[in-house]
Amino acid sequence: MATGRTHRPATRSRGIPEATVARLPLYLRALTALSERSVPTVSSEELAAAAGVNSAKLRKDFSYLGSYGTRGVGYDVEYLVYQISRELGLTQDWPVVIVGIGNLGAALANYGGFASRGFRVAALIDADPAMAGKPVAGIPVQHTDDLERIIRDNGVSIGVIATPAGAAQQVCDRLVGAGVTSILNFAPTVLNVPDGVDVRKVDLSIELQILAFHEQRKAGEEAAADAGVAAAAARRESAEQGPDGDVPAVMPA
Amino acid sequence: MATGRTHRPATRSRGIPEATVARLPLYLRALTALSERSVPTVSSEELAAAAGVNSAKLRKDFSYLGSYGTRGVGYDVEYLVYQISRELGLTQDWPVVIVGIGNLGAALANYGGFASRGFRVAALIDADPAMAGKPVAGIPVQHTDDLERIIRDNGVSIGVIATPAGAAQQVCDRLVGAGVTSILNFAPTVLNVPDGVDVRKVDLSIELQILAFHEQRKAGEEAAADAGVAAAAARRESAEQGPDGDVPAVMPA
DNA sequence: TATTGTGAAACCTTTCACAGCG
DNA sequence: CGCTGTGAAAGGTTTCACAATA
Structure with missing residues (x-):
């Protein structure tokens, strides 16, 4: 990362x-x-x-x-x-913009921890014209059309992307084009950026999947402990995963 | 982590x-x-x-x-x-509960990526009695009093904490007491859990601070590049970390 | 005396580079 | 021939354990 x-x-x-x-x-x-x-x-x-x-x-x-x-x-x-x-670098003030004011973007805008440590929400940006002007967390939402101007006017170098996955790369490109060099990405997608730009990602679904992996392992060990390690392990091994063949329905969606 | x-x-x-x-x-x-x-x-x-x-x-x-x-x-x-x-472990269904239905909790409840990969929001829990019964993302919010029952009735082993920092440890203790063994923590606080319980944390403020660190470093290098790398680097070396005193303003903004 | 600061060891992760194989 | 699978090397992180010292 x-x-x-x-x-x-x-x-x-x-x-x-x-x-x-x-x-x-x-x-x-x-x-x-x-x-x-x-x-x-x-x-x-x-x-x-x-x-x-x-x-x-x-x-x-x-x-x-x-x-x-x-x-x-x-x-x-x-x-x-x-x-x-x-x-x-927290002895200085970092203006940030949040792009994508849906549920998550709004939650981020309202998040107190932002303001408390040198970060200032300089602007909220959304592509929905219906949102323009509406205040969220006391800050009026501005339209994506003005993204470049907003970045430059506020000297923003850190951007937060909270858009749907489909819009993230495009938003990212525009942020970078306008001078942003650090991005915090909440969209579940890989962002491509030029050298010199840092991206950190926060992905709820990935975190849950990692937990599920360990959770599954725990369940397995538990079962194993119940019935003699080798036997139980072997049993599950064969029951759960046939040689391979029939790839059973892979996830609903 | x-x-x-x-x-x-x-x-x-x-x-x-x-x-x-x-x-x-x-x-x-x-x-x-x-x-x-x-x-x-x-x-x-x-x-x-x-x-x-x-x-x-x-x-x-x-x-x-x-x-x-x-x-x-x-x-x-x-x-x-x-x-x-x-x-x-995604070939099975993982019921999760979200505790703390503020801005963030609501955003998580609405987050599509949850449902899409084997995770099912089994319940939403909040301490505010005024929220009880209100549907969020189509799921009625239940009161914290019923936490243990909800966990057990639904066979929940994964919990998401989106409460304020002050309530997180207590909620965590109750989740663990009721049988939860994996926790995704959004509250900006360290959780203490017994052995065998996994905690992953997502902390917006920490991510921003890490970005700020790199951002600051870039600004420094940029300045150095302007004036002859070696010379500038040496200059900053002695100026910046003398005994400690005057920290020269790095980057106007 | 209590606690820091740190070499050295142990451990984990990434990268290299190429043998092995379809 | 092209691409995988993997030992071995390189690099990074954590832990150990103790000398240094306020």
């Missing part, structure tokens, strides 16, 4: 691993909660528990940012909040 | 890598599209392009499932659709 820019200049030591970057927001959230409770310092053990990771990983992650802790004591909460915010 | 179950029994060769599992839904989607266009076979190169990965990765992924291709020809589309569906 989040590919683009394959030819990293491999510049110096500043390469924070992607896995670490993906966890920084988690740490930041936990730290913000501590900060609100006026907790002055926190150990890697405590913070890791709050963020749902283990402490070795957290310390390693922080080591990429610098030496911000104090041995024997822990980390200064406020200081870390600032350092991580800066590292993530 | 999706931790839980640390003590994998390491059963036989059936251990499909997690990274592969996460891509199977992607392949499945691409294959389904081909199937609808009645394309009979597809090469790893073509399918990989459609799924947005490279062909070596795809072939390696498929090799964990078995030898389902034909050298010199490619893969049989229908057959692969069936094999992947089965591997993911």
Whole structure:
């Protein structure tokens, strides 16, 4: 995920691993909660528990940012909040546009977490002329015709796509054409973008399918445990999947 | 993500890598599209392009499932659709409940991708008594009081949490108590679950923060490119991460 | 003394490159 | 001949375990 820019200049030591970057927001959230409770310092053990990771990983992650802790004591909460915010680029304001104001787009527009961390919903855009002018989450919806102008007028570099799958690539192309270089895609489709543009995708159906895989595995193990591992496994093996032949009706739709 | 179950029994060769599992839904989607266009076979190169990965990765992924291709020809589309569906556990029907019918919950209930792939929204649950009985996406909302009964009556093992962060852990505990063993969490909070329960999280704010990180980095590199890479990089090196002090404004906006 | 910061080991994932096969 | 399937190499991530130190 989040590919683009394959030819990293491999510049110096500043390469924070992607896995670490993906966890920084988690740490930041936990730290913000501590900060609100006026907790002055926190150990890697405590913070890791709050963020749902283990402490070795957290310390390693922080080591990429610098030496911000104090041995024997822990980390200064406020200081870390600032350092991580800066590292993530949250000390500045990021205007974002949301394209596709259906159920999901509207939910996103209303989502408080957006505004709270440096992101500002600069505009809502939809292709339906009937929606134009209607306010959603207090922001008037604008028509797709004006997409390029809206992007440029607001200096938007981050776009959120919440359109139907069929419209996503076209919307993506127009966003990129107008200068957007980061896209959060909720449409269940693969987006093609030029180098230098980052795409992250959120796909509800994919997440559920991954859960189903594990759920199925659990059910299998359970059954196996009930009746002697090898026997049960073998039984299901043959019952459920014949040699192959008759591909039974593949999913309704 | 999706931790839980640390003590994998390491059963036989059936251990499909997690990274592969996460891509199977992607392949499945691409294959389904081909199937609808009645394309009979597809090469790893073509399918990989459609799924947005490279062909070596795809072939390696498929090799964990078995030898389902034909050298010199490619893969049989229908057959692969069936094999992947089965591997993911989509040949059976998974009843899911959605808890928290706010904007997001309603959007999820209306999301077509749910129903289309073996998942059936068995119930919608909300804590607001005023919502009880109201239909959302054609399904009447039920009150949280009945959560346990609903889970059991419907044999639900997958739950979706779309409540505010403050309610999520409590809802999670009740879901797990009632027998749910897979949770898709949209609330921006860390969920604690017992071993054997899988949690996957979808967090809009985290995705945006990751994009912001890369966006910021691009802005920095751009600036560097303007003025002679090495020199600029060296300059930023010393300016930006001195002791800490003055963080130079990166990118006007 | 309690806790960080980090080399080194273990593990997982991706990519390469080509033998094997239809 | 063309394309799959896969060992082996390369690269990335997590965990271990302990020296360094406030």
